[in-house]
Amino acid sequence: MKKLTYTLPFLIVVTLYSEDTIKDIKFDGLVHISPDIAKEIIGIKRGEKIDEYKIDDSIKKLYSQNYFDDIWVEENNGILTYHVKEKPVISQVNVEGYDSDKKEEALKELNIKKGDLYDERKIKTIKEKLTKKLESEGYYDSTVEIENKKTKTGSVHTDIKIKKGEPVYITKVNLIGAKHFDYDDIKDVVANREKQFMGWFFGRDDGKLKADQLKYDAERIKEFYLEHGYLDAKVYPPTLKTDFSNYTAELTYQIEEGEPYRVGSVDVDVNPNVIDPALLRKKLKLPKGKLFDVKRLRKDIGMIQDALSEKGYAFARVVPDVDQDRVNHIVNVTYRVQPNQKVYINNIIISGNNRTQDSVIRRELYLAEGEPFSRQDLVDSMSALRRTGYFNNVQIVPKEVSNDKMDLLVKVDEASTGSIMGGISYGTYDGFGVNAGISDRNFLGSGIEVGTTIDYSEKKLRGSINFNNPRLFDSLYSLSGNIYKKDYDYINYKEKSVGGMLSLGRKIGRNWHISLGYLYEDTELTDVNESLKNNIYYQEGRFIKSSLIPGITYNNTDDYYLPRHGLYTSLSSEFAGLGGDSKFQKIHFTAKYYYGLEDRFDIDLILRAKVRASIINDKGYVPLNEKLYMGGFGTVRGYRYGWLSPKDDEGNLKGAKKMATASFEVSVPLVKAMNLRAVGFYDTGMTGEDKWNEIKRSSFGAGIEWPKSPLGVPISIYWSKPVGEKDSDRLRKVEFNLGRRF
Numbered sequence: 142m143k144k145l146t147y148t149l150p151f152l153i154v155v156t157l158y159s160e161d162t163i164k165d166i167k168f169d170g171l172v173h174i175s176p177d178i179a180k181e182i183i184g185i186k187r188g189e190k191i192d193e194y195k196i197d198d199s200i201k202k203l204y205s206q207n208y209f210d211d212i213w214v215e216e217n218n219g220i221l222t223y224h225v226k227e228k229p230v231i232s233q234v235n236v237e238g239y240d241s242d243k244k245e246e247a248l249k250e251l252n253i254k255k256g257d258l259y260d261e262r263k264i265k266t267i268k269e270k271l272t273k274k275l276e277s278e279g280y281y282d283s284t285v286e287i288e289n290k291k292t293k294t295g296s297v298h299t300d301i302k303i304k305k306g307e308p309v310y311i312t313k314v315n316l317i318g319a320k321h322f323d324y325d326d327i328k329d330v331v332a333n334r335e336k337q338f339m340g341w342f343f344g345r346d347d348g349k350l351k352a353d354q355l356k357y358d359a360e361r362i363k364e365f366y367l368e369h370g371y372l373d374a375k376v377y378p379p380t381l382k383t384d385f386s387n388y389t390a391e392l393t394y395q396i397e398e399g400e401p402y403r404v405g406s407v408d409v410d411v412n413p414n415v416i417d418p419a420l421l422r423k424k425l426k427l428p429k430g431k432l433f434d435v436k437r438l439r440k441d442i443g444m445i446q447d448a449l450s451e452k453g454y455a456f457a458r459v460v461p462d463v464d465q466d467r468v469n470h471i472v473n474v475t476y477r478v479q480p481n482q483k484v485y486i487n488n489i490i491i492s493g494n495n496r497t498q499d500s501v502i503r504r505e506l507y508l509a510e511g512e513p514f515s516r517q518d519l520v521d522s523m524s525a526l527r528r529t530g531y532f533n534n535v536q537i538v539p540k541e542v543s544n545d546k547m548d549l550l551v552k553v554d555e556a557s558t559g560s561i562m563g564g565i566s567y568g569t570y571d572g573f574g575v576n577a578g579i580s581d582r583n584f585l586g587s588g589i590e591v592g593t594t595i596d597y598s599e600k601k602l603r604g605s606i607n608f609n610n611p612r613l614f615d616s617l618y619s620l621s622g623n624i625y626k627k628d629y630d631y632i633n634y635k636e637k638s639v640g641g642m643l644s645l646g647r648k649i650g651r652n653w654h655i656s657l658g659y660l661y662e663d664t665e666l667t668d669v670n671e672s673l674k675n676n677i678y679y680q681e682g683r684f685i686k687s688s689l690i691p692g693i694t695y696n697n698t699d700d701y702y703l704p705r706h707g708l709y710t711s712l713s714s715e716f717a718g719l720g721g722d723s724k725f726q727k728i729h730f731t732a733k734y735y736y737g738l739e740d741r742f743d744i745d746l747i748l749r750a751k752v753r754a755s756i757i758n759d760k761g762y763v764p765l766n767e768k769l770y771m772g773g774f775g776t777v778r779g780y781r782y783g784w785l786s787p788k789d790d791e792g793n794l795k796g797a798k799k800m801a802t803a804s805f806e807v808s809v810p811l812v813k814a815m816n817l818r819a820v821g822f823y824d825t826g827m828t829g830e831d832k833w834n835e836i837k838r839s840s841f842g843a844g845i846e847w848p849k850s851p852l853g854v855p856i857s858i859y860w861s862k863p864v865g866e867k868d869s870d871r872l873r874k875v876e877f878n879l880g881r882r883f
Contacts, residue, residue, distance in 0.1 A: 239305075404432075407429060845858055
């Protein structure tokens with residue numbers, strides 16, 4: 142019997158003198174690959190002469206598959222037997238000593254998971270990666286140990302044990318050579334900042350070193366100078382002086398500022414047969430006579446490219462010719478345009494949708510394979526996807542395939558569309574209560590919204606179940622509905638209602654939607670107080686409402702959670718009287734307008750305006766709960782919800798038939814990292830039974846809004862100052878809202 146052995150790192154070959162031919166080839170110890178595949182890999186066949194060099198090469202080929210720790214070959218009377226010792230399988234991977242919310246992310250980055258083969262070289266690489274990752278997060282002198290425990294089945298249980306070192310804190314940032322700017326000017330653009338007093342507190346700078354961002358911070362400072370006209374500015378890589386006795390550091394940047402440049406002339410050089418250059422010149426943002434701003438220059442380039450892409454030139458090149466007069470510090474800019482060929486869409490590739498179905502995304506796209514590319518279609522597609530509320534962010538990136546073809550890479554970052562809410566309340570009349578709700582705007586990634594809520598206290602019980610399919614079977618049609626039940630024990634009467642609604646709609650064009658709904662509600666009033674029995678609005682008995690509700694909506698806003706641009710309008714009319722007791726017509730109109738100023742002033746400031754108007758035409762009987770009530774979020778803040786309403790002689794609310802309100806808001810970033818924003822507002826409204834202005838109130842105030850809260854729904858809190866309030870008004874100067882948007 143002769144034996145060949147291949148053991149890392151050396152190959153030991155026992156020379157074979159036999160001239161025998163190979164009668165058979167066998168394998169011992171194979172688990173992960175079959176003998177047939179192994180034979181294909183080694184490249185040796187029965188009937189060949191035994192050749193030690195060929196066998197040596199076959200062992201190398203097997204080993205290159207990365208399945209084996211050891212391989213050796215035995216020959217006995219022409220039978221070759223390949224003995225293999227396979228690497229063990231990882232049955233479980235644990236990470237200890239790392240932030241619990243980052244463990245899964247870390248394992249994905251390290252490319253190690255249950256079911257992988259245990260490889261010493263890979264483990265060594267993992268240790269090096271983890272150590273570098275910890276340093277990039279600001280932790281020095283960290284240790285990474287990997288322990289393996291063999292199981293009875295031969296697999297291994299791998300424990301990655303991390304002992305974080307001490308974080309380094311930046312106590313000082315120096316800008317050597319800077320004359321016109323200091324640290325306070327540039328701190329908002331860099332990742333590494335000085336530690337502030339109470340840096341651990343919400344919204345403060347903790348000063349923790351982010352080593353992996355140091356090289357980018359120098360580029361960010363250079364960009365800051367270019368935005369303020371300093372075209373000759375140089376920012377050198379920073380130096381970090383670290384004191385490991387207390388783990389503090391001083392960060393220093395060497396800067397050569399130069400002098401600021403002002404804009405002389407700005408022009409566009411383009412073939413007029415492609416596009417009229419005069420139209421482009423009117424839209425240029427780079428201001429003549431003012432300080433040069435590289436950000437505005439880039440916006441001009443983008444504007445020109447967008448204009449050309451609308452004509453099919455998606456790969457147009459715009460090269461800014463920047464002519465610097467270094468004596469007078471004037472810069473003249475000419476945008477030289479190369480349109481290239483018209484472009485058509487090749488493939489649309491979607492990524493990032495781990496949950497949302499591809500069809501839900503594709504149905505919102507106004508671009509398709511084989512069609513000409515249009516920048517406006519791309520922008521409208523991104524806005525449509527953002528309006529769904531399924532995603533935190535949406536990007537559609539064109540990728541050149543050839544001179545006249547492109548792929549579109551649709552990259553989505555899925556939002557948390559599901560929410561679970563619960564709370565405990567107490568009122569002097571209602572007593573203790575509990576409320577809970579569960580909803581999902583994108584149920585199972587289908588684009589269907591479902592939800593249910595319940596609100597219970599000693600005096601009330603309210604519950605509802607709702608659904609909305611905005612694109613029925615991925616068509617232009619929508620279907621929505623809800624069922625609900627309300628029981629309320631008021632001071633002067635008891636009310637029980639049960640009802641439901643079903644609505645069918647259709648999308649018209651890109652931004653219009655029409656719908657037709659039917660609503661049925663059964664209400665019963667009992668135990669009415671004697672003082673109310675002569676009031677037509679408080680009659681005991683059972684009342685049925687059967688209504689038809691047509692509606693039309695226009696929406697071209699650019700986001701669901703935080704619109705910065707666009708208009709939303711809605712007009713609906715409810716016709717009650719298709720049978721039943723209620724007989725009236727109710728008309729609602731709403732218009733919301735959003736205008737972001739970031740493109741104009743480089744400030745993420747959003748202006749909002751909202752107008753709402755409602756009117757009820759009495760056709761025989763208008764129940765009390767169908768009347769209009771002003772006050773609270775959505776109408777005029779600062780007043781108790783629904784309190785601004787006509788009243789009877791006893792002071793009981795009897796509701797209005799006319800109501801109009803207007804709201805104006807300014808929203809600015811408060812904590813950018815959390816998308817927390819500050820809001821200032823002014824509300825005004827009027828309402829009445831016969832006239833619009835029987836009751837008029839206004840308010841102003843400020844608040845904090847969290848459009849994308851961890852709960853998956855918007856959260857806001859407002860402080861209000863009523864204007865023109867009466868002594869009899871009930872006020873609510875602080876309001877907390879969950880799940881409701883402007």
